Amino acid sequence: MIYVISGTSRSGKTMMANKILEEKKIPYMSLDWLVMGFTNGIPEYGIHDKLFPDEIAKKFWSFLKGMCENMIWTDKDYVLEGEAVLPELISELTEKYPDRIRVCFVGYTDIDIEKKVEDVKRYSTGENDWLSNKNDEYISNHITNMVEHSKMIMKDCKDYNLKYFDTSKDFIPTLNRAIDYLFECQD
Template sequence: MLYLISGASRSGKTTIAKRLSIQKGVPYISLDWLVMGFTKGIPEYGIHDLLMPDDIAERFWSFFKAMCESMIWVGDDCIIEGEAILPELIIELMNKHPEEMKICFLGYTDISIIEKVNEIKKFVTGTTDWLSDKSDTHIENHVKNMIEYSKKIKKSCQKNGLTYFDTSKDFMTVTYNVVDYMMTHS
């Protein structure tokens, strides 16, 4: 079974993947690791960390699709989390392998920019997180972009019949609800 967790940056994907990994006893892969491999290892492919998530997902799709199909064929369980998955692309694999995949998307469409910036700053203080040394203006711009990206993801999930969770309100409770959702599989 592949458990896919995607959506906007700072929506709780990694937190959920780590919890799910412990509860399921299976490894997780961050797409951020793979994107950084492309960024620093094979930059000529044009996949890099400075692109918007949907650009990364579109450029990354043929690689990611082949990777998922190989993992499904082998049959090992794995959790994959990251921004570089679009509902309108992954639906092809979901329709082809409905019993071997479970996916959800996360975002935040209903939160003030200042509230989300404060939430992020509280989380990254004293860490080596990539936003820990960024200015408030940089974080505000990132949040604005991710709110818009969340709206796009939510709309695409609705169009494609995929599950979307919004972490704008009561972030921790929603992340636990996502883990519960991902844990249930027939």
């Protein structure tokens, strides 16, 4: 089974993937790593980390789709997490392989921007965190953009019959519900 966790920046995707790794022993790959591979390794493809998430997802889709189909074919459990997925695109695979891929999206549509900025700074993973050296205004603008992106994802999930979890309130319990959803009827 391929488990895809997507959504907006700072919504809990990596936390979910790490918990699944720890509890279920299913490895994960961050799509951010792949995007940075394109950014730094083959910039001529035009896929880079300075694009908005939906732009990355659209440019990245043919590669990601081929990779997912190969992963499904190999019949190994794996988690893919990252922003570089859109409901309108991944729905193609969920329809084609309903018993081999599980997908959920996470985001936040109704948050206090200032509190989220504080949380981003408090829970930063250190110097390797790309937002760790940014000022409050930069982080606030990023979070504001991600609220709008979350609203788009939430709407698209409804349109494509995919599950969306809003982490605006009850952050950790909501992430746990999303993980439970991914593994429903599979234990």
